[in-house]
Amino acid sequence: MKHLVKLELKKHSLRGALYTFVIASLAIFGFVLMVGNTDGEEAFTGYANAFSVIEFLTNATYVVFASVLLSRFVVEEYRSNTITILFTYPINRKKLMLAKLLIVCAVTFVLIVLTNVLVSAGFYWYNEQWPIFTDELTNELVASQALRLVVHAAANTGLALIPLYFGMRKKSVPATIVSSIIIAVLLNAGNNGSTLGSIIAVPVALGVIGILVAYFTIRRVEHVDV
Amino acid sequence: MTHILRTYQLTKSYRGKEAVSNVSMNIRKGEIYGFVGPNGAGKTTVMKMLTNLIKPTSGEIEILGERLTPTSYEVLKRMGSIIENPIFYDRLTARENLELHCEYMGFYNRNAIREALELVNLKNVERKPVKHFSLGMKQRLGIARAIATKPELLILDEPINGLDPVGIRELRDLFVMLSTQYGITMLISSHILGEMEQIANTIGVIQGGKLVEEVSMEAIRGRQTEYLELTTRDLTKAAFILEKGLNIRNFRILEDSGLIRIYERKLPQSDIAKALIVGGVSVESFNKKSHTLEDYFLKLIQGGEAREASR
Numbered sequence: 001m002k003h004l005v006k007l008e009l010k011k012h013s014l015r016g017a018l019y020t021f022v023i024a025s026l027a028i029f030g031f032v033l034m035v036g037n038t039d040g041e042e043a044f045t046g047y048a049n050a051f052s053v054i055e056f057l058t059n060a061t062y063v064v065f066a067s068v069l070l071s072r073f074v075v076e077e078y079r080s081n082t083i084t085i086l087f088t089y090p091i092n093r094k095k096l097m098l099a100k101l102l103i104v105c106a107v108t109f110v111l112i113v114l115t116n117v118l119v120s121a122g123f124y125w126y127n128e129q130w131p132i133f134t135d136e137l138t139n140e141l142v143a144s145q146a147l148r149l150v151v152h153a154a155a156n157t158g159l160a161l162i163p164l165y166f167g168m169r170k171k172s173v174p175a176t177i178v179s180s181i182i183i184a185v186l187l188n189a190g191n192n193g194s195t196l197g198s199i200i201a202v203p204v205a206l207g208v209i210g211i212l213v214a215y216f217t218i219r220r221v222e223h224v225d226v
Numbered sequence: 227m228t229h230i231l232r233t234y235q236l237t238k239s240y241r242g243k244e245a246v247s248n249v250s251m252n253i254r255k256g257e258i259y260g261f262v263g264p265n266g267a268g269k270t271t272v273m274k275m276l277t278n279l280i281k282p283t284s285g286e287i288e289i290l291g292e293r294l295t296p297t298s299y300e301v302l303k304r305m306g307s308i309i310e311n312p313i314f315y316d317r318l319t320a321r322e323n324l325e326l327h328c329e330y331m332g333f334y335n336r337n338a339i340r341e342a343l344e345l346v347n348l349k350n351v352e353r354k355p356v357k358h359f360s361l362g363m364k365q366r367l368g369i370a371r372a373i374a375t376k377p378e379l380l381i382l383d384e385p386i387n388g389l390d391p392v393g394i395r396e397l398r399d400l401f402v403m404l405s406t407q408y409g410i411t412m413l414i415s416s417h418i419l420g421e422m423e424q425i426a427n428t429i430g431v432i433q434g435g436k437l438v439e440e441v442s443m444e445a446i447r448g449r450q451t452e453y454l455e456l457t458t459r460d461l462t463k464a465a466f467i468l469e470k471g472l473n474i475r476n477f478r479i480l481e482d483s484g485l486i487r488i489y490e491r492k493l494p495q496s497d498i499a500k501a502l503i504v505g506g507v508s509v510e511s512f513n514k515k516s517h518t519l520e521d522y523f524l525k526l527i528q529g530g531e532a533r534e535a536s537r
Contacts (some may be wrong), residue, residue, distance in 0.1 A: 003329075011315050079315070084309060085314075088278070088279065090300075092297075092301060225274075
């Protein structure tokens, strides 16, 4: 499997993911500071609130980014017919597909966690220098936030696979990306942090559905004509 | 002789319409099997089924002694193929594409890539991204990829498409060389019959999804009739001499093209020529001709169509 992952990465470079990571982190950081420094009513009530805003921005970004990865690693291979080369190799097709999806999941998960940690830390540093609000960051909050982060990152990685279902029906890149945007908007739209995505059961349930989508995609791969 | 590939009543239907029906083909070890038929006859569909890219609706395939199932992966190691168009990872270079191929095939001979590129005569393009290749170059690269791992069975779908005459000739020689020197069995599809005729040992003719004929080239050659073709402006005079003077009755006059075809072979060509000239017929050309595979093929296919139409 390691070998297959390595070969996949030879075909599709992940350099784009690095750019996305840098740009997304900066953009989210900038956006949060902008909201925090708007005059008038108080934007953030405290760290817990600020972190949850950072979190949903990050999740939304990477759910869409995951669909770009799915397009590149899976849908695009079908569209350009390169999948017909891959499927004439003496390698289990399920494993080939699994390698692709593992890359997408690993990259998405890692980038969600990294971006969250980086932007949150940056925000903390900024708030200590030029206070937006006076709230103390307790160890408890950090611990609970860390746990929350991991659970949400895992759930969002799972649900980021749902667009694969829409993309694979007609082997369409636009369908993959548009469906991911719809999912990201549905989960993260709302005011004052009261979004669908903040009810932990919703992303977790969708995450399970996403994993089922991946499972059935992998299972079908031996029986479907290409 | 043992068979490398056999299909039994192979059928593929899409939404109830049969694209390929009851194809039973037999490819023997070491031979070049020319798979000919008009566009849309089902050549590619059959070849896709043979490489496991699409699954038959019914029927069976036996390749290299094994029955092909949706999970037959090992047998693919011993095959090389180009299906439909030569497809590559366009952004990668020729060499990178071949390296990937060898890695996936589990073939680790360092010289294989260089040798394969030399065999198909692709030079100084190793570092060029494939997207800048012309169709002819892609075709060559595709063949290089298919033969790099020295497979026992090569399945090539229209490999001479997009090549110039020199390229076609080179590849023809290459195929014959691979067959005779390496003993590679080949299934090559084409609609260019003249080419198939020159290299194939067996011809399979497919039309409307049915294998209408499977015959060895030897048998076709045996069946061919030779005839004499006379080009002249004095058609009536020539015909008169043939019939009255030489007592030849089996000939045909093609008035539009100013030709007479003489099928009767009891008199030597020189005698006929002499009689014609003595008779004052201006002979422009007088050649021995034989039916080509093309004629044979067209007859088969038109016969098929006529049968279809009469139904």
